[in-house]
Every structure is written in C-alpha cells, then in structure tokens.
Amino acid sequence: MSEPVGRNTAGTGGPGTTLLGAAAWLSLATTVVLGWRLPPTREQGPYARLIAIHPPLAWAAYLAFGVCAVASALWLWKRTRAPRWDRLAASSAEIGVVFCALTLVTGSIWGRPTWGVWWTWDARLTSTALLLALFLGYLALRRVAYDPEARARRSAVAALIAVADVPIVHFSVDWWRTLHQGRSLAQISPQSDLDGSYVSVMLLGFCAMTLVYAWLVVHRCRVEAMEEALESEGLDIALEERRAEADVVRAGV
C-alpha cells in the first residue's frame, strides 16, 4: 500500500510537544529523585516515600476522567460539536484508566506494609476501583467497530452517565465504610507525621503528573486523528484501485 500523505504523517510531535515532554520528564525525574531521598518515617518506614507519586497519580486519573466528561459534553452540545472533542474524550479516558490502575497498584504496594493487606474495603479504594471499572466499560464500548459519528454519540452519552454515577458511588461507599469501620483511613494516613519536605515533593509530583498527562493526551489525540485520516485515505485508495481495475477490464474488452 502506498504511503498515506498528509501534514501529520511525520509523527505526533512538534516543537510545543517536545518542550512539554521535556518538562514532563524532567519534573517527573526530579520528583522520583527527591522522593527517593525523603527520610523514612517512624510509622511506615521507606514506604512513606510513595507519597511522591501515589496521590499525584490519583489526581491525574481524576483530571483525565474530568476532561473526558467535559469533552463528551462539548461533543454532545450541538454548537461546539467537533470530532476533536470525541478524540480528546477517547484519549483522556484511555490515559485516565492507566493512571487509575497505577493509583490502585501503588496504593496496594503502600497498603501491604502499612495495613498488612494488599486490599482493604476502604471507601476511597472501593470507589476508585469502581471508577476504573466504569471507564473500562467506556473503553470497551469505544472498541466496538461502528460508524464514527454513532460511536462518538454513544461514547459521549456513556461517559456522561458513567460520570453521573460517581457522586452516588462516592456517597454509598463512604456511608458503608464509615458506618461499619471504626478506624478510618484518615487516622492512619501518613499526613500526621509528615514534615515540609514530604509536602513539597508531593506538590512537585502533582505538577509532574499533570504535565505527563498533558503530554500524553496531546500525542494520543494526534494518533487518533492520524488513524482516522488513514482510514479515510485507505478507503480512497481502495476506491481508486477498483476503478483502475475496471479501466483495465474495459481496455481489454
């Protein structure tokens, strides 16, 4: 097949994204190095250092799902309807699922030495896991081969009805655990014995994860646009090939 032509075929990068990527990786590397050097705490030992990445990962996941919901609403609203909002919603949800899964994994690694278990039915853990399941369903819906316009509509509605569930999940899980569990997570949270260095590394982590998210989402959106362009170009090429075959047959006759 011939090479697809178009302005975006060189790659998904540009001067802006290179700068963004450099900032993202630099801040992430700094967070990791500084996080590694944090002093171990009395209660949690070295595991308290996970604070440099675990809350920022959770923040990035929520940010990504929030962007997905806003982009879906913008697609559904007729005045702002444009394919780019659908692409943004899709990209953001994908990255959000990765961040959300990493949040659960790092939380689990943190929970094992701190609480003695990999998983506990804590309110926040449970609602984060449900959030992950909601958006895995959203991505599964997107994977179904369908007309792009119909897929965009179904996905946008699915994203919004999934997001409408988040506060209900939050309340139900919160009541459930606070009614049944004497000691809440807040009491054994690491914040109680943290000094300023922990807080500043965590804040740096928040900035780093936000930049990483932004960098990833820009690239993912562009990949999505290229895929769409390739698909429509592939159709054009196929049409031309069939026409050429017809010409050959006609010439032969």
Place this chain on the structure above:
Amino acid sequence: MWRDAMLVAGKDLRIEARSRVATNQVAPFAIVILVLFGFALDPDRGVLGRASAGLFWVAVLLSSLLAVQRSFAVEAGDGAADGLRLSGLDPAGVFLGKAAAVAAQLALLQVVLAIGIVVLYDADLGGPVLLVATCAAATVGLAAAGTVYGVLAAGLKVRETLLPLLLLPVVAPVLLSATRAWEAGMGISVDDGWRWAQLLAVFAVVYVTLGVLAFGALLEES
C-alpha cells in the same frame, strides 16, 4: 409522552405474557442462583440467613441483566427497531415505557425471590414498609439504568458481553444501598435503612432523568 409510555409498556408486557420468557426462564434462573448460593456458602442456615439480603440483591442484579437484554432482543428482530423509530412515538415515552415494563418484571421477580429466601435461607422479612420502599426505589433505578445501557449496547454485535461490563459497575451502588437497607429492615444490622432508601431514590431520579434526556439520540441511530 405518558400515553406513549403506556403503549410501549403494554406492548412489552404483552410480549412477555405471551412468550413466557420471563416466567419460564428468568424467574427459574433467579431461583437457580439462590440454590447455587446455598451450595457455595455453608448450608448451615446461620451464614445464609445473615447474607440473605445481599444474596437476594445479587440475584436481582443478575436477573435484571437478562430482563434488559430481553427487552432489547424483542426489538432486534423483524425490523421492530425501525418500526419503533418510525412510529412517531415520543422517545422519552419509549424510554419510560420500556423501563416500566422491565421494572414490572423485576418487581414480580423480587416477589419470587423474597419467597425464595424465606423458604431456602430461613430469612426473616420483618419491617415490610422499609423493604417494599427499598424495592420500589431500587427497581426504578435498575430498570432506568438498564434501559439506558440496553439501548446503548443495542445493535452492536458484542452486546451480550458488553452490557454486563457497562451496567454492573454503574448499578453497584444500588446493590450496596439496597442490601444495607434490607439488612436494616430485616433486623440484621442497626443501620438507618431509610437513608439508604433515599440514596436509592436519588439514583432512580438521576437515571430516569438521564434516560428521558438521552434516549432520543440513542434510539435514532441504534
């Protein structure tokens, strides 16, 4: 809108009454689930009795998947979906009608399951007002959310596998709240059961509203 809803609900319930899928397949399936729980958990009645509220609602949730799939399977054949689109019925009415038909089936199913847990698990259904209120709110919520996701997955080749993945995480709060409310109603826990029933009512209102708003757009292209 209400007249259209009545028409659609009447049509769906008539189909169910004549085909007897709900009575001959879905209800026995729910009872099978109850029996399977009996095998999985210790048949020592103490365990089953304490867990009966949760098991009841898990059985309702799994059966509601079948009811929702069935509700859209009847539209899949013979160009029924096109007929529905061309009928000129208000999409909001179609949504309310389909949801009402699912809700009616779920309500009947809950009666069967309630008898099932009393007989099989020796459950004590004290506090009937709270139990019935919980059932009403949870049924409306389940039927509304199920109908929204049913039309979302309708017409897709993978709908049978996609629907549970989409629907179950969304209705997880219903399982949680209804179970807590029932435990309170049955005297298993000392929770304030009405608070849970209120949360179920909020869920029902949210998903009925979303369904009324979104169904038209989804019905057109499904």
